[in-house]
Amino acid sequence: MKSVIFIAPPAAGKGTISQKLIDLGYMHISTGDMLREEISKKSKLGLEIEDIMAKGNLVSDEIVFELIKNKLNNLKSSFILDGFPRTINQAQMLDKLLNELKIDNYEVIYLDINLEEAMHRALGRLSCEKCGAGYNKYYDQMKPKVDNICDKCGSNLIGRSDDNEESFKVRFETFVKNNAPIKEFYESKNKLHMIDATKGSEKTTEEVKEILND
Ligand SMILES: [Zn+2]
Incomplete structure (x- = not known):
């Protein structure tokens, strides 16, 4: 099966669907996990990351890319890229990296959900x-x-939930706004698939699998 980059608004159900793909043998590449893993290895890069995070700063795109590159260089299965790219700059950098590594067997799936449904899922x-x-x-x-x-x-x-209606609405709408250019970017590359994520996790997972079937 093909690899996948998910674009998923809050409460769209990405976690559940990812887990089903992981059970099928997908490698889960999550930026948060990679940072924690590197820190626990106490590598030179890990110590640098620990220092940056201890100061409350954001880890740079360059460092995150270094880690993603390591993972992609050692691929043994299809992968799920989780929580990345978050900006159009990251999407372009990722595109360049995937080209360099000659990885083209992937699709981008946008788990589409409206604000009301997402809010009910999250706050209910x-x-x-x-x-x-x-x-x-x-x-x-x-x-x-x-x-x-x-x-x-x-x-x-x-x-x-840590959210109330207002904070959830802000988080959701910020996500949609920030991801609009990323969505357009993948659309122009014919990689984007929009899926209605409001039909329940079974149905949505089936649709994801259909897209990822070679
Ligand atoms: Zn009980």
Whole structure:
């Protein structure tokens, strides 16, 4: 199967779909994980990254690229690129790198979701403080039978979001705005696939797999 770059707004379900691809043998390339991994190796680059992050600064594109390049140079399977590119500059740098490495067997998938649906998914999430069972107060099939009480063990349910409506809206709209040029970039290269991510994770995963099938 082909490799994939996901462009996914908050609460579009990228985590769930990625996990299903990882189960199929995909290599997960996440910038956050790579930075943590390098730090734990205590390499020269790792110590440099640790120092930058300890000062509260952002790790530069050059360093992130160094790490991505290492991963792509040692590919043993198809990959999922997660959380990257975030800017048009990064998209162009990545394009150059993939060309250099002669990697063309990939697609870019945009998990399309509207603000209202994303907000319900993100802000409606509840979980049981005792057994961890998950619920969502906005969806009939995911609601607890009694408000705020776990169906399974009768304990209290707690909200799981750090956001309120306003902060979620800002985060979501910022994402869409920042990603518009990235979307256009991949569209012009005939790599972009828009998928309706509101039809449930099973259906969405099936559509992703269809696109990635060679
Ligand atoms: Zn419970």
